Amino acid sequence: MTQTAHLPAPAPGADRRPGTLRRVLRVLAILACLPYISLKVVWVAGGEIGIPAGSVLLEHRQMMLIANAVSVVADVLVVVLALLLTQDWGRRFPAWLLALPMWAATGLLTPIMTGYPAQLAVALVTGDEEAATPSEPFLDDWVFAVVYGGFILQGLSLGALFALYARDRWGHIWRGRLGELPARTSGPGARALALAGAVVALLPASLHLLWVTGSTTGLSARRIAERDSDFYVLEAERLAFLLVAVAFTLFLVLRRPARLRMRTTLALAWTASAAVGCWGAYLSLVALLPDPDPAKRVPELVQLSYAGEMITGFLLAACVALFLRRRSAGA
DSSP: OOSOOOOOOOOTTOOOOOOHHHHHHHHHHHHHHHHHHHHHHHHHTTOOTTOOTTOGGGGOHHHHHHHHHHHHHHHHHHHHHHHHTTSGGGGGSOHHHHHHHHHHHHHHHHHHHHHHHHHHHHHHHHTOTTTTSOSSSSSOHHHHHHHHHHHHHHHHHHHHHHHHHHHHHHGGGGOSBGGGSOGGGGOHHHHHHHHHHHHHHHHHHHHHHHHHTTOOTTOOHHHHHTOOHHHHHHHHHHHHHHHHHHHHHHHHHHTOSTTSBHHHHHHHHHHHHHHHHHHHHHHHHHHHSOOSOGGGSOOHHHHHHHHHHHHHHHHHHHHHHHHHHHHHHHO
16 A cells, blocks of 8 residues: 555546535534544543542543643544545555554544443343453443443544545555465565464464463463453453464465465455554554553463553554555556
């Protein structure tokens, strides 16, 4: 995607305004940001709405201030992306400069879009009403519903806008099936990146498999005591993203199975590598933050799983980017 496809020049006076669907999706994406941004602004200003007494958030006010300020900037970026994807000038935006924030947005939002509904569904089936919220004071229940609901709406609307944008601008790149790809699209460099990502993924995948099947290897005593249905849902989800990211990136570079559609393979490789890499990076950063309470520190093996996911996601994303560059050059 590093090269912009040459688009036919519009006829003089041609109407290049976005259609009704894109305008609706743009409004939804922007409106979905407002609850989250509003809460964060209140917290940055010192308000405590939605934060119960005794919450750990109130113990680290300086850190909370920095994190909330960064979060506001990140959500404002969603608004910018929604505008970029629906404006004429957005079609001339550098491909790599657009792909990077969209990959990050995909990676941060997708696990929430899949994990939170799964947690609620499991809680409904098992009758565990507290399954979708932390066991100790952190945030009021309604905050999770409002914020995560907003994230899901953001992901759906922004994802749909990006799919429409990418179809118009780069749709010729992923037409056809894997068996129709020329050999030059997946040279030794892409295969080496995919293989390296698969090897690194063995550690976090093995750990998530152990934890989802009930093992306590590497977990802290506090985490072991707090395991509930949420824990198992998220472990299963992270294992699934790892497997999908590795499998479909390998499919892409090996050009097998031959009859698999390229757009399906590319979409799953993009989404899963983003989920693995971005959440691995986020959790690695959180794990490195100092905490005076030894019981709350993240064990080394868990930190290794986070780092393994981050490295895996970045390696596979680099492989996808290299594939797209070569494919774009030869299309």
